[in-house]
Amino acid sequence: MRKAFATAVLSVLLVGFSGTSAQQPTSPTPVLTALDYLEIEQLVYRYGYALDTGADNGFAYADLYAEDATFTGTNQGPSGRTYQGRERLAALARGGKRGPNFMSHWVTNVVIEPAPGGAIGKTYVGIFDIGNGGNGAKSRVDHGGLYNDVYVKTPQGWRFKSRSYFESTSGAPVQPPPAMLTTPRPLSASPGPRSPNPESRIPSLDDARDALSDSRRANPGTLSAEDYIEIQQLVARYPYALDQNPDDGLSYANLFTPEAVFRQPRTEGRQNLATMASRAPHGAKYTRHFLANHVIEAATDGAVGKQYLVAVDIGESGQPSSIFLGGHYEDVYAKTPEGWRFKTRTFIASATGTETK
């Protein structure tokens, strides 16, 4: 590793001194496989849990980063603050409101692109302040913003090489372009006036090259890309079956295996599940259950997973909206001849735990 790094440094120097080439050596841009996309997405979703729970005294959070990786909170102080190294990163996920069941960071809109030495990405984060015990009346939208990421593939799997948080702020109105209707600009053309571009600084990835070439297939357990996607789709169908409920709970019940158990309230079997679904508010255009941070892991006889839930009562006809409930689901999935199904699904309301030190 050290030797390879020295070689890399040497080659940079040689090219620099040769004067025959103006090109800088760059790390190769990998082709991302379906599993690469899915594993990076899993990393991004694990971030929410690690930060909100403070698991392992904050080290669950720190261990999502590669060695020497950085987190920058651009909202901390006038010029932002950067944390580097395992101890400092762990300290970020310690103290304050946390707990094994505390949910706050809803991460969505994860966009991933291959980049020299690995991949880059950006995500939204909605930060909700959920009342203890999932209490909707005491819940509110706290704040939110975006993360700008650089990912690197290590022998242990994809990790953050750098992550920067930018707080959401009011933007400026976008003006029509000059002569809009006659010469529309192509997508790649330089954009018009905009607020400060958080993407302008992407750290060098030269030393990520070694880790990338050494990396093995980081496939946790035995789930294929198709398995991940079908489990994602199973969970994505859940809110439609519950909120829109077009068929007296049949669609809802069919997301479960025949002997499945839902908690709470403990509900067993498809008939009882269908009845439970039909006792919840529903409508052909109703949206209430918003799921995020879907983490999936292979297990001995199938897969397990978890995801955040915020149930929002969207105000109709301009009426104010409110949060009804917040927390997370813990699932066991089984692969059946009909596809992946819930074997058990447990809802746990958000609650702060004992403060970690």
Added chain:
Amino acid sequence: MTSGRPLTTALGCAILTMLALTVLLPAQQRDPIAARASVSISALTALDTIEIQQLVRKSAWALDSGDNYGYAYADLFTPDGTFVGTNQGEGRTYQGRDQLATLARGGTRGHTVQSHLTMNHVVKGSADGATGRAYVVVVDVGVVGKPNKVNHGGYYDDEYQKTPQGWRFKRRTFYESKVDVWPASSPRPGQ
């Protein structure tokens, strides 16, 4: 038209067959939802699904940022792509690059505007490409003069088409959330 009568008869037969199937199928299939799901997902590869997921996520970024005068948003649609906002008056349709770009213009936009949180994205293969749905909750966060709160929400009903440039929206329709049935046993907001 001599062929009028046989055509009518054939059509009648077809309609009757369809009606019969509609009645018979649910009785024959114990798990109609499961059967439907396994057929549709197999039509798309893992990478197709991932690219469609990326398309839907990029649309939120493009809409909130207003990048490239709104054309970053417009360019996620096919050239004849259409957006329908059913919540705009009696419903309003935008078609073509210039009209779509105006959707991502005006108002407050920028690279640090994060407003459209899309979730629960379901994707299915279809004869022409793929269809999908995604929930969206629109939040006001960091807007000067407004408290941080949920503004509104609902879902998108999408048709996707694979073009030489990748997957694009052929049609996207937004529906605002609306409840039809609220059982008395379920607590109402504010209760």
